[in-house]
Each structure stands twice: as C-alpha cells, then as structure tokens.
Amino acid sequence: MDLKLRIWRQASPNVPGAMVEYDMPDVSEDMSFLEMLDILNERLVARGEEPVAFDHDCREGICGSCGVMINGRPHGPQRGTATCQLHMRQFKTGDVIEIEPWRAAAFPVVKDLVVNRSAFDRIVEAGGYISVNTGAAPEANLVPVPKPVADAAFEAAACIGCGACVAACPNGAAQLFTAAKLAHLNLLPQGQVERWERTEAMVGRMEEFFGSCTLHGECEAACPKEISIDFISLMNRDYIKSKFKNRKLLSQTK
Amino acid sequence: MTLSTPGTPRNPGLNARVPAGVLEEKWDHHKFEMKLVAPHNRRRFEVIVVGTGLAGAAAAATLGELGYRVKAFTFHDSPRRAHSIAAQGGINAAKNYRGDGDSIYRLFYDTVKGGDFRSREANVYRLAELSVQIIDHCVAQGVPFAREYGGLLDNRSFGGAQVSRTFYARGQTGQQLLLGAYQALARQIEAGTVELHPRSEMLDLVVKDGRAVGIVVRDLHTGAVTSHSAHAVVLATGGYSNVFFLSTNAMACNATAIWRAYRKGAAFANPCFTQIHPTCIPASDEFQSKLTLMSESLRNDGRIWVPAEFEDSRPPGEIPDSERDYFLERRYPAFGNLVPRDVASRAAKTEVDRSRGVGPLRNGVYLDFTGAISRFGADVIEERYGNLFEMYERITGENPYQVPMRIYPAPHYTMGGLWVDYNLMSTIPGLFVAGEANFSDHGANRLGASALMQGLADGYFILPYTVPDYLAAFLGEAVVPTDDPAFTEAEAGVRQGTAELMARRGTRSVDHFHRELGRIMWDNCGMARSREGLEKALSEIPALRSEYQKDLRLLGDAEGLNQSLERAGRVTDFFELAELMCTDALRREESCGGHFRVEHQTEDGEARRDDDRFAHVAAWRFAGQGAPPEVSVEPLEFDHVHLAQRSYR
Numbered sequence: 001m002d003l004k005l006r007i008w009r010q011a012s013p014n015v016p017g018a019m020v021e022y023d024m025p026d027v028s029e030d031m032s033f034l035e036m037l038d039i040l041n042e043r044l045v046a047r048g049e050e051p052v053a054f055d056h057d058c059r060e061g062i063c064g065s066c067g068v069m070i071n072g073r074p075h076g077p078q079r080g081t082a083t084c085q086l087h088m089r090q091f092k093t094g095d096v097i098e099i100e101p102w103r104a105a106a107f108p109v110v111k112d113l114v115v116n117r118s119a120f121d122r123i124v125e126a127g128g129y130i131s132v133n134t135g136a137a138p139e140a141n142l143v144p145v146p147k148p149v150a151d152a153a154f155e156a157a158a159c160i161g162c163g164a165c166v167a168a169c170p171n172g173a174a175q176l177f178t179a180a181k182l183a184h185l186n187l188l189p190q191g192q193v194e195r196w197e198r199t200e201a202m203v204g205r206m207e208e209f210f211g212s213c214t215l216h217g218e219c220e221a222a223c224p225k226e227i228s229i230d231f232i233s234l235m236n237r238d239y240i241k242s243k244f245k246n247r248k249l250l251s252q253t254k
Numbered sequence: 255m256t257l258s259t260p261g262t263p264r265n266p267g268l269n270a271r272v273p274a275g276v277l278e279e280k281w282d283h284h285k286f287e288m289k290l291v292a293p294h295n296r297r298r299f300e301v302i303v304v305g306t307g308l309a310g311a312a313a314a315a316t317l318g319e320l321g322y323r324v325k326a327f328t329f330h331d332s333p334r335r336a337h338s339i340a341a342q343g344g345i346n347a348a349k350n351y352r353g354d355g356d357s358i359y360r361l362f363y364d365t366v367k368g369g370d371f372r373s374r375e376a377n378v379y380r381l382a383e384l385s386v387q388i389i390d391h392c393v394a395q396g397v398p399f400a401r402e403y404g405g406l407l408d409n410r411s412f413g414g415a416q417v418s419r420t421f422y423a424r425g426q427t428g429q430q431l432l433l434g435a436y437q438a439l440a441r442q443i444e445a446g447t448v449e450l451h452p453r454s455e456m457l458d459l460v461v462k463d464g465r466a467v468g469i470v471v472r473d474l475h476t477g478a479v480t481s482h483s484a485h486a487v488v489l490a491t492g493g494y495s496n497v498f499f500l501s502t503n504a505m506a507c508n509a510t511a512i513w514r515a516y517r518k519g520a521a522f523a524n525p526c527f528t529q530i531h532p533t534c535i536p537a538s539d540e541f542q543s544k545l546t547l548m549s550e551s552l553r554n555d556g557r558i559w560v561p562a563e564f565e566d567s568r569p570p571g572e573i574p575d576s577e578r579d580y581f582l583e584r585r586y587p588a589f590g591n592l593v594p595r596d597v598a599s600r601a602a603k604t605e606v607d608r609s610r611g612v613g614p615l616r617n618g619v620y621l622d623f624t625g626a627i628s629r630f631g632a633d634v635i636e637e638r639y640g641n642l643f644e645m646y647e648r649i650t651g652e653n654p655y656q657v658p659m660r661i662y663p664a665p666h667y668t669m670g671g672l673w674v675d676y677n678l679m680s681t682i683p684g685l686f687v688a689g690e691a692n693f694s695d696h697g698a699n700r701l702g703a704s705a706l707m708q709g710l711a712d713g714y715f716i717l718p719y720t721v722p723d724y725l726a727a728f729l730g731e732a733v734v735p736t737d738d739p740a741f742t743e744a745e746a747g748v749r750q751g752t753a754e755l756m757a758r759r760g761t762r763s764v765d766h767f768h769r770e771l772g773r774i775m776w777d778n779c780g781m782a783r784s785r786e787g788l789e790k791a792l793s794e795i796p797a798l799r800s801e802y803q804k805d806l807r808l809l810g811d812a813e814g815l816n817q818s819l820e821r822a823g824r825v826t827d828f829f830e831l832a833e834l835m836c837t838d839a840l841r842r843e844e845s846c847g848g849h850f851r852v853e854h855q856t857e858d859g860e861a862r863r864d865d866d867r868f869a870h871v872a873a874w875r876f877a878g879q880g881a882p883p884e885v886s887v888e889p890l891e892f893d894h895v896h897l898a899q900r901s902y903r
Contacts, residue, residue, distance in 0.1 A: 030538045032649075038765070045763040045818070050809045053817055055331070058340045058620055059544050061471040061645065062429055065335050078648075085648045110475055111815040115271055118452065121332050125444040129437035130396045134316040134714045135387075137394035139843050141351065144405025154398040154423060157430060163646050 001027050001093035007052055008100045010109050017109065019098070029089040033076065034059060036088055037099075043052035054113040061085040061224060064160035068113045068168070069100040074164035074222040082162060082224035092137060102167035106174070106209045115164045119209040122175060126205035127198040130179045130190050143189050158225045165219035165227075173209035175218035178206045179235035180227050186238060193250065203239050214221035218224065265877055268521070268873055271675040272376040277894055281380045284676070285719055289726035295481065296321035298727045302469055302484040305510055306455045308428075308706060309689025310490030311435035312713025313721075317323035318442030320718060324629040325482055326448050326455075327471060329455040329506065329820075334436045337504040338709060339426025342549035342642065343412065344420035345392075345706040347385035347617035354407055356417040358382045364571035364702060368414040368594050368896040369669070369697020370847035370863065372524070372871070375894055376676060381695050381704075382684030384711040389421055390691050390729055391714060395434040399423050410638075411554050412702035413900075414594035424657075425642045425897055431706055435713070436642045437452065439764045442684070451482075455820065457748045458488065459515045459685065462740040466515075466685035467733065470744045472752070474820060477813040481736035486684045486842050488717060489515060490709075493668035493690035495528065497828045497835065499772025501665035502534055503545040503692065507830050510822035512672050512691050520680040521886070523673035523872035525831065529848045530781050531666030534657075536618040537648055545664040546649055548621070548642055550702040552589045555626035555635065556659070558582050558602070560610040560619050570612070570658050575815045581605055581619075585858075589902040596699040596848045596861070597902060599663035603781050604859065605661065619661035627655065654661050663781060667705060668840075673888075678712060686721060688712035692899055693871065698847025752812050755822045759803035764821045767802045771825070772864035773831060774798065781837050784852045788840040792833060799829045834874055834883060844868045856899075867899055 003024040010017025022044075027036055034056050041051035057065040061082040070076035078085045082143055091097065099113065107115040145153075157180070165176035182199055185191035191198070213232065220229040266344040284355050291299065299322050303314040306328040314326040329335060340405040361382035384901040388455040392400065399421050400408040410419040423430040427618055442448040451471065460481065468483035494509035495501035509545055516522045533548045559578045566573065581601055583590045585780070593601075602619045605611065612618050627635050636643070643654045650660070650877040671693040672680050678694070679686050696704060734740060774794050778787035802825070810816045845854040845861035846868070854862045863869075 001642065015271055028539055028541065030651075033545070035541050035543050042763055042765065045807055045809060046761075048807075048809070051818060053815055057330070057335055057506050058337060059505060060340050060546055062337050063335045063337070063504060064424065065330070070304040080644075081648060085645065087648065087651070089651060109699065114323065114815060116475075117331060119452075121334075121443075121452075123441040124437060127444075129441045130394065131441060132391070132394040133319045134312075134391060134438075135389040138389075140349070140390045141406050142394075145401055146405050147401050147403050150398050150401040150405075153396070154430070157423075157433060158400050158426065161427075184398065185396050188398070190394055190396050214508060 001088070001091065002243065003027055003028065003091065003093070004096045005099045006096065009052070009112055011111065013108055013110060027088055028088070031088045032059065032084060033070070033086040033088065034084050052113065053111045056084055059084040064159060064162040067102060067162045067164055067169060070105060071098050074102070075224050080224060080226045082160070095144065102163050104163070104166045104172040105124060105167065106172060107163055114164055120161050120163065120174070122209065123174065123178055123202055123205050124181060127194065128174040128185065128200035130185060131194060145189060149187055153184050154185045156180045156187070159227055160225060162224060164222040164224060166210065168218040168222035169211065170216055170218065171214060173213045174206050174210040175213035175232045175235070176223065178202055179231040182235050182238065183231040186234070195238065195247040196245045196247060199235065199242045204237070255335040267528050268673070268681070268886050269675065270374060270806070270888055271677060272374065273676065277376065277379050277791065279384060280376050281672065283764055288719055288723035291546060291722045291726050292670065293321055295729060297323060300325065300483060300484040300731070301324065301486050301488065301721060302327065303488045303490060304469065305490035305492060305691070306330070306436070306439065307335065307336030307338035307434055307490060307492060307689060308432055308709030309713040311336070311432065311439045312710055313488055313490060313688060313717045314448050315435060315438035315442050316714055317721065318445070318447035322446065324442070325451060325484065326447040327451045327454045327456060327469070329453060329474060331452055332808045333439055334433060336432060337468060337507050338706070339429045340504065340546065340708055341552040342425045344422035344427045344703040345388065345409065345431065346412065346419050346701070346703040347389045347421055347707065348382055348419060349386055349389060351407060352418045355416045356419050360417065361385060361419065363895055364415050365695065365701060366697065367900060368701040369502050369699050370696065370861065370900060371865070371869065371892060371895065371897050372475040372527070372768055372846055372890065373695055373697035374890060377695050381708060381711050384715045387715060388707060388710045392431060392434050395438060397423065397430045397434045407642050410551055411592060413550055414591070414701040420551070422551065425551070425639060428706060431710065434453050437665045450827065453549055456511045457514065457751070457823065458744045459488035459518045459836060460744045461518050461682060462734050462738065465683045468736065468741060470741070470748050472748065475815055477816070479745055481741040483733040483736050483741065485728055485733055486686065486690060486721055488686045489672070489691050490688040490713065491691045492613040492832060493671065495665040495668055497832050498665040498775050499774070500537065500542060500545050500776070502531060502545050505544060508827070510824050510827045512687070513827040514681070515672060515680065515685060517876050518682065520682050520685060521668070521673040521875050522834060523871050523873045524670040524838065525835045525846065525874065526779065526842060526849050527698050528665060529595060529667040529773050530599045530663040532595055532602055532619060532663050533661045534664035535646065535676050536615065536662040537611055547643065547664070547666060548646060548659065548661060552621060552639060552642065555638065556591065556621040556623050557625060558619055558621055560605045560612060564609045570622070579610070584679045586902045593902045594701060598848060601782060602663055613660045618662045622658035623654060624658070665780070667695065667700055667710070669698060669700055669720055673871065676722065678716055679720065679724065684724060686717060688717055698849055751823070752819065753825070755819060757806055758803070758808055760807045762807060764806065764825055767798065768796055768807065768821070768825045768828070771795065771828060775832055775835070779839055782850050782852050783839050785840065787834045791836045795829060795833050795836070802829065837883065838872055838874065841872065842868055886902065
C-alpha cells in the first residue's frame with residue numbers, strides 16, 4: 001500500500017519542532033508499524049536525511065519503550081495494542097498517518113518521537129514496593145492468596161509503563177499508572193503493612209509531576225494492556241482512608 | 255554421594271575456585287569461609303552495576319540494602335525496560351509443591367543433563383538450591399504468581415523435565431519478576447543507597463594494576479562521555495543473540511559491555527553455545543526486524559506436527575489425523591512435545607528441510623491446540639495462554655483457537671558469555687558477571703524457565719556474598735580517581751571510537767550491515783554447523799567488516815541522541831564476536847546441546863559428544879587487534895551426574 005506520513009521532527013529538547021511530510025510507497029500489510037518506520041529510516045538514510053528517532057525495544061508489547069500518537073490516538077487505532085504490535089493491515093492505501101510524540105507536559109520531548117518518561121520512575125520510588133530485604137522472606141506458601149485476589153493484582157501489575165494513559169488524558173494525569181501500581185500491591189496480603197503510607201506517598205509524588213484526574217476515561221481506552229479505570233476508584237478510596245487511618249491499629253483486622 | 259576433591263586448576267589463570275567438600279554443603283561452607291564487611295564499613299565501598307535486568311537490578315538492590323554505595327547503569331530510559339521483562343513462561347524452583355518427585359537434587363540433575371554435560375556441577379547445584387529461596391523472596395515482594403483455588407502457588411511443566419516445577423504469572427513471568435526487582439531497586443534509589451544512571455551506555459571497562467576499577471559511559475541523550483570509579487564492577491548486561499540480527503531478543507540487546515571487557519582481558523567462555531528456541535513465529539518477509547517468541551509453556555498443551563505428505567498444501571483442518579506426523583511424540587515418546595529446546599529445534603528443522611514445512615513460505619511446523627481446547631475448554635486455554643494467543647493473532651492475522659499456530663526455531667539465548675569462577679568473578683579481579691552475560695550454569699543448552707532462575711540467583715543470592723568477599727581486602731582504600739590516566743586514556747579511546755564511526759560517510763545503513771552479518775551467522779553458525787560453513791563464515795565476516803568500515807553511512811552528530819550511532823557501536827562489536835563464535839564452533843569438534851556439528855551426529859541424527867576431548871569449558875582471551883585469540887580450557891568433572899548420551903525417548 002502507499003501511504004503519506006506526517007511526522008513530528010524536533011532536533012533536540014530546546015528547539016522548536018514541526019510536522020514533516022513523507023511519501024511512503026510500497027508498504028506491506030504484514031509489516032508492523034515500527035517495521036514501517038524502520039523502512040522509512042532506511043530510505044531516509046539512503047537519501048542522506050537523518051532518520052526519525054523513536055523509542056522501541058522488545059517489539060512484543062511488553063517492555064513499554066515504544067509509543068507514539070497515531071492520528072491523535074496513543075498507540076493507534078487497535079484496542080489493547082502497543083505501537084510495536086500494531087500491524088499495517090490496520091491501514092489502507094492512500095491513508096495519511098500523523099505520527100507525534102506523547103503529548104504531556106510531564107514527558108518532555110528529547111528528540112523527534114522520543115520523550116522522557118522518568119517521572120514514572122519517581123512515582124514508583126515514592127513507595128511502589130513492598131519493603132522486604134533479600135533473604136528475609138518466609139516460605140512462599142505460608143500466606144495463601146485467594147485466587148481472585150491474585151488475579152486482580154496481576155491484572156493491575158500488567159501495566160507496562162508506556163505512558164499512553166498520560167498521553168491520552170486531556171489533563172495529562174497519571175492516575176491510571178499510579179492506581180495500577182497501588183492496586184497491584186495494595187490488594188495482596190503482603191502489601192497491607194505499608195498500604196496507607198504507600199498510597200499517600202505515591203499520590204503525593206504523582207501530583208508533583210502530573211495533572212489532575214477528572215475521570216474522562218481516555219486512559220483506559222488508550223491502555224495497551226486494557227487496565228481498568230476501576231483501579232482509580234480503588235486508589236481514591238484508599239487515599240481518602242489513608243488520611244484518617246490510625247496506623248497504630250493496623251494489625252487489628254476487626 | 256561421593257566426596258569431590260578440592261579443585262586444583264589444570265590450567266593456571268582459570269581457577270574456578272570451587273570449594274572443597276560434599277556437593278550439598280559447598281555453598282553453605284563457602285558462605286562461612288568468605289570474608290564479611292561489617293555494617294558500619296559498607297558505606298565506604300562503591301560498587302558499579304551495569305544492566306538493570308533481573309540479575310543487575312537484583313544485585314544492585316540487594317547490595318544497596320546491605321549498605322554498599324551502588325551506582326546502577328542502564329541504557330534504557332528506565333530499569334523496568336530491560337529485556338528480562340519479555341520472558342514469558344516461568345521460573346523453575348525445586349519446591350516440590352506438587353509432590354511429584356521433585357527435589358533440589360533432581361533440578362540439579364535435570365539442568366546438568368539438559369545442558370548436555372557442559373556445565374560446572376557445583377554451580378548448578380547451588381542454583382538448584384537457591385531456586386526455592388527465590389520463590390519465597392518474590393512472593394514476599396508481591397509478585398502475583400498464578401495460584402490455585404486454595405490460594406497456594408500453581409505450577410506447570412517445561413521442557414526437559416518430568417515434574418511440574420515451573421512457577422508462572424500467566425505468560426508474563428519475566429515482567430512480573432523484573433517489576434519485583436525494579437521495585438526493590440526503586441526502594442533503594444529512594445533510600446539513597448543506589449544512584450541510578452539511565453540512558454547511559456557502558457563503552458569501556460577501566461582496568462588498573464590488573465583490577466577492574468570503573469567504567470566509561472556515554473549519555474545517550476547528551477552524548478557526554480564520563481568516567482565512574484568503584485571498588486568493584488558487576489556486568490549484568492544480557493546475551494548476544496542479536497549477532498544473528500533476527501532473534502527473539504529486544505532490538506537493543508547487545509554484547510558491547512562484555513565485549514569491551516573481553517578486550518580488556520576478561521576471558522570469554524564457550525561463545526559458540528547459543529540457543530535456538532523451537533517455538534517462535536516464522537519470518538513472514540524480508541523487512542522483518544525481529545522474531546517473536548511463543549512461550550515454551552505452550553508445549554504443555556499444544557501438539558507439534560507436520561503433514562505426513564511432502565509439500566502438502568491442504569489447510570491444516572483438512573488433513574486427517576492419520577495423515578499427520580506428530581514427530582516429537584513419535585521420536586521421543588517419554589518426553590514427547592516437552593523434549594529440551596535444542597532437540598525440539600533440530601527436529602523441526604529436519605522436517606522443514608525435508609519439505610514438510612507449513613505456511614506460505616513452508617518455513618514452519620504446526621503447534622496445535624485442538625485437542626487441549628476440546629479437553630479443557632477454550633476458557634481454560636485462554637486463562638493459561640490468553641496473552642500469547644492474542645499476540646500471535648496480532649502478528650499473523652490468524653486465530654490460534656481455530657487454526658493451529660505456525661512456529662519455527664529462532665535464536666533466543668546465549669549460554670556462552672564471560673568466564674566466571676564460582677564467585678561469579680571474571681578473569682579480571684573485581685569484575686563480576688551475572689545473568690545471561692556470564693557463561694555459567696546452562697552448559698550447552700539451557701532448559702526452559704531456568705534463565706529467570708539463574709538471573710535472580712546470581713543477583714539476589716550469590717553476588718551479595720561474593721562481592722563483599724572481594725571488597726573486604728580493600729577496606730580503607732579509596733577508589734581510583736577518575737582523573738587517573740587509566741580513566742583518561744579509556745575515555746579518550748571511547749571518544750576516538752565515536753569520532754571514527756561518525757566520520758564514516760559511505761552509502762549504506764548500519765542495519766544493512768547488521769542484517770548481512772546475521773545472515774552469515776544464521777547460515778553457518780546457527781542450528782547446524784560444519785567445518786566448511788564455519789570456514790566460509792570466517793572468510794566472509796572480515797570481508798563484510800572491511801566494507802562496513804568503508805561504506806557505512808552515519809548521519810547526525812554525536813552530541814545528542816543518535817540511535818544510528820548507538821547501533822553502529824554495537825554492530826562493530828558483533829562483527830568481532832561473530833568471528834570468535836565461529837572460531838570456537840570450529841574448534842569444538844563435537845556436537846553438544848545447541849552446538850550441532852553435522853560431522854558429529856549419531857545415526858538417528860542426535861548430537862554426539864566427545865567427552866574425552868571436549869568435556870571442558872573453552873575460554874578465549876583477546877590477544878590484540880588482528881591477532882588470533884588464545885584459548886585455555888577449564889576441565890569439567892562429573893562426580894554426581896553420570897555422563898551419558900542424553901535420551902528423551
């Protein structure tokens with residue numbers, strides 16, 4: 001198929017960028033979207049133009065490195081699919097495809113389609129863990145975890161940290177990312193001890209970088225792992241509770 | 255059980271330092287013998303960890319917890335992107351939760367046998383021993399492993415084993431384990447014990463007075479080249495399957511860190527031991543940038559077959575059962591579809607080579623779930639493999655619930671790597687190597703679900719003992735300052751290397767050369783190797799490299815993000831590594847595990863080892879640019895596992 005691409009080109013963080021148009025003939029429908037960009041880059045190099053910088057690595061939809069706005073949608077038109085897993089059979093000849101970096105103040109552009117998402121790491125550093133030192137763990141089967149609990153924690157933990165949720169949000173909020181990490185740990189019995197402090201600390205850190213959630217729900221629609229917005233409700237509930245929780249009574253379950 | 259004798263090195267300079275004593279007690283005994291650093295003194299030591307995958311993140315986090323000052327480096331934007339994240343199927347541990355006859359000894363035995371008797375017994379036993387602690391630790395960290403309805407941990411089977419010992423988190427076990435390690439690392443970053451350097455690629459190891467004292471890195475965003483010193487350096491930088499260009503590895507996986515350490519004197523062991531994974535999605539066209547793995551766990555419920563007729567073009571649904579050849583079940587009735595990876599890969603290649611391949615390019619075999627779906631229901635299969643089935647459909651446009659998957663082998667893992675002793679220290683004192691980057695525990699073939707186990711054993715439970723044992727002798731000594739000539743010379747070398755690459759204004763892209771190199775390697779140093787092919791590769795690689803030096807075109811500049819420049823540096827190292835792999839493959843006149851020399855096979859086409867001549871580790875050392883590398887050997891002794899022709903019949 002023959003396509004027209006309009007791609008955001010920006011040489012470095014502090015210079016202005018612009019959309020640049022490229023003709024892209026002879027695209028096979030079996031190619032992945034990133035393989036299409038690979039071919040574009042090969043053609044650019046052959047013409048003596050600098051290739052388009054974009055982040056990518058595993059190309060299996062799990063590392064979370066890739067992600068661009070495709071016609072205004074994070075990761076493009078296919079639901080539950082990261083950019084690297086999107087294939088060109090989703091497009092047809094004559095299509096114009098606009099490709100931009102993530103749109104979010106907290107993710108500044110580094111070059112072309114590459115952005116800096118390290119604010120996500122700062123949120124996890126604030127408390128996205130269970131504090132257990134190596135060697136201190138009890139026997140694994142000592143604490144049974146009900147299967148529905150383990151499954152729900154897994155669903156939340158499936159987040160790949162790509163940033164599509166933030167890019168999709170009109171407020172540039174990171175609620176879905178933060179809520180997913182909180183739900184993963186706050187649902188499990190192992191995560192209970194630090195639950196309230198974790199929630200306050202991670203939400204606080206999130207707010208240093210990102211906008212506020214007004215429950216548009218765009219994040220859920222954009223998430224390549226289809227992580228449920230329900231986790232945001234869980235986070236909000238825990239956040240409110242954390243504010244009046246008497247932590248000295250934590251071991252009292254009744 | 256016999257007592258093994260203390261290992262006297264037969265080859266000076268390659269002392270594996272395996273502790274004396276009974277196999278089962280070696281590690282405990284060794285832990286007692288090793289030197290300690292008192293808690294109040296730990297802040298006085300600095301350790302560099304390069305790579306933040308399972309091994310690197312686990313090591314950095316644990317050393318940080320202990321109180322050492324750690325600097326962690328990754329070329330990714332976040333530690334969580336390391337390629338460990340993509341491991342699908344699971345992690346082995348000898349918990350014997352199923353009561354089906356598993357034990358530490360059996361896991362040890364299976365691993366040595368699965369590796370075709372080319373690994374060190376003492377290391378493998380320690381690995382099996384530590385496997386149970388890994389599961390305990392990961393569960394405590396909140397890794398959401400699959401569970402049964404009673405709330406206890408679930409297990410499944412993997413190739414090369416007749417017990418169910420694999421713990422898993424759907425098809426995303428690597429992701430969940432890496433997130434556990436990443437979160438432990440994040441905790442230490444917040445605590446200030448670990449300093450994280452993302453987007454920083456190690457481009458040289460700094461050695462002074464024979465010891466590793468630091469590294470030189472390039473900031474991938476700004477292009478700045480900086481030096482970092484420490485009392486010890488840990489490399490946990492993964493494997494080198496991308497030498498084949500097309501592999502299941504992530505696009506950026508590379509050998510640069512270990513290769514530059516090799517050039518600084520670290521021995522490289524068994525470079526020809528590479529694993530070709532049997533269940534990958536076959537290549538569909540020439541533009542393909544990488545191959546996608548379908549987890550080995552699928553072989554639990556999927557049956558592998560080809561049409562019995564040659565060049566049969568009927569769709570799979572129209573081929574009756576009687577006209578199908580379930581070739582693994584036929585050839586290996588005892589293990590069936592769960593034979594080890596090397597055996598399964600070669601069997602698939604045999605079928606495709608004799609024109610029984612399937613799919614539009616006739617380059618695959620079927621992996622069929624029809625039986626499992628009718629036995630358990632589609633919902634159970636979806637719960638077990640849902641994400642893999644979806645991934646398959648996205649890539650191929652075919653629905654594997656209705657049409658059998660097509661699979662074919664692809665480069666996946668490298669058992670070879672930097673040589674390390676029992677303490678995971680390389681031949682350069684102070685340089686430790688962990689995870690896939692070292693050569694250690696998998697011999698000539700790695701069993702499924704053992705890579706995660708090894709990475710975490712190295713990172714969480716071995717290095718935190720062995721690194722302090724090394725450090726203890728340097729109490730009170732400052733690190734070598736980064737204005738020392740050892741650093742400034744290394745930095746100058748890195749700058750010069752970058753400038754030389756940027757000066758190449760030829761006509762062809764980095765990927766063009768990488769693809770060509772990969773083709774040479776796949777054809778001649780892939781699943782089947784011959785003297786003739788390897789010699790051909792050894793003449794073609796230098797020819798291609800000299801073209802690469804003349805005709806590479808690099809655009810942009812080095813003072814900022816330049817992804818082509820990054821790739822060019824890595825491909826430069828792949829060229830040199832490729833030659834070493836072929837040299838090693840040529841020298842190893844036997845077939846073992848993933849190393850299959852067509853000259854050395856049994857009448858049924860199985861690998862034929864030569865234990866008299868090759869029951870050893872071949873460790874290569876750099877002897878100067880252009881000079882042939884020097885080989886030395888570490889003999890392998892088998893006191894517990896009986897050396898035998900592997901049989902999975």
